[in-house]
Amino acid sequence: MSVTADRPARPARRAGRSRLGRRRRRAGLLLSLPAILLVGALLWAPIGQAIRYSMTSWNGYSAPVWIGPSAYTAALKDPIVHRVLENNALLLLAVPVAIGLPLIIAALLNEHVRGWRFFRSAYFLPTAISWVVIGMVALQFFAANGILNRLLADIGLGSVHSDMLASEYSALAALALTFIWSMIGTNTIIFLTGMATLDPSLIEAARVDGLNRWQIFWRVTLPLLTRFIQFAFVITVISAFSALFSLIFVMTGGGPGLGTTTLEFFVYQAGFAQGQFGTGALYGIILFVIMIIVGIGQLRLIRHEDGGGW
């Protein structure tokens, strides 16, 4: 776009242009410098440091002791690390639900029945409140004498009385359920935006062809939403792996045992609760590598989509 805009003026005042060009480039460099410094110093440089720390044994005070890359092989053989990675893998099971439910909700909203704007606002409202607040209410929900058990008693299922936060896997399930609830607003909005971009005549054509609502959703709407579903998938996985610190902190503190300690919480525990800076940094790098894989996956999906004729 900018090339065509420049063209008419260029031959006439070449000298003035190039001086202007130099001024423009200098201004560009100057104006982008603050962002480069901020992001470089506080986000990129620490990655290098973290890699260095990760190969040492260091408590933050005395001199670090160099271990080298064998720190990684040792960590990857550690059964405790396996347990933590297992928690991360189990959390992934929540992702399809955290995408599927909002898809259905968005489809319902997209029918535009009376009051749908109010419903949309209400569903999105929880995205405004903190994980700390969500965790605090979730704690009361799953507690032994909490909301869930009272509800069960009210409908005559008092015998199912559960204390989900008291044992390892059920605590993780409680965490996952809370996470799913929290993602509903964000993902619903993503899908709703996606549905608004669809060409209504396609839906109309499918209806004329005799497809019912359910078939239209599966055969027409869903395939057209692929890009939005990928985006929601990446956001959800990133949140599951790197946004749940506060929820875990408030709801379970990582327990019982290692029941709800995910990689991100493990970094905090090793680094700050136990003062093992080297080990904490190492877990952080493992998390970073997982994120890169998710990110690259997303990039490839997008590029694939672009090649497919947009």
Next chain:
Amino acid sequence: MTAKSAPVPISPPVAAPPGVPAAPARPWRAARRRRRVTAIVIFAIMGVIVIVMLFPFWYMAENSFRNQSQFDQQAGHSLAGWTQLFKELPVVQELVSSTIVCAAAIALILVVATTAGFAFAKLRYRSSGLVFLLIVAAMMVPLQSIIIPEYVNLARFHLVSNYGGAVLVYAALGAPFATFLMATYYRGISDELIEAAVMDGLSYERTFLQIAIPLSLPAIATVTVLQFIQIWDDLLVGYLFLPTNERTITVGLAVLSSGRTTGIPPLMAGSLLSAIPAIVVYLIFQRYLIRGLTLGMGK
């Protein structure tokens, strides 16, 4: 459940009528009634979901007006939760802290994101595309991966004993997406407009201040709202990088709650209080928030 199964068996006849020209009125009316029933079913389902999504707000509000024994019995109301909250938590000071940290970090984010966004969109220089990519890619760096060196660095510069460290980290975390958003917005401004201002004798820097900034107020609002909610609601950065007497409300609450010694009603009161500013911002600026979120999907 009923919504899913209901439309399926009745649907096929819709396509059938063409063969029967004699009675067009009946299937048409049936279709309309069917549509009404579907709408009512959808409305009912959405009503149930609203209860699930808004219940926590109601729960916080109701139980904040109780004392511990009223809470245990889930009956009766009093002001105990609120009075106890103000006794146990330096609420006012924490709200002030939250405001200072948010304002400072957002100001910093706006400065770096508008300048850089404008530079990457309109004042391209050699390899500015690569620099832009590196800044935006920093979005993928999880804070936990760098938090230990970050802490070591900030402590070295004496920035963990005051607001400085937390403000810098919030600004750095918010900058990549904000820069991306601003650059996307500035790309929409025509090059001719910028060049015309420069031909009139304005420097590029002045053009940025006097032309680009006023034009980009909607994008600036989006960044502000998005970052406000993010920073106001954050625990990890504030917890690790702010000194105890300068904690934000979110951090104060989380620490109080993790102590497991405070009763539930004051915690519910605190939760509600901490959530109110973000909810108000959400209700007023919902449009900007949604735009910011969905802009992430655009190219």
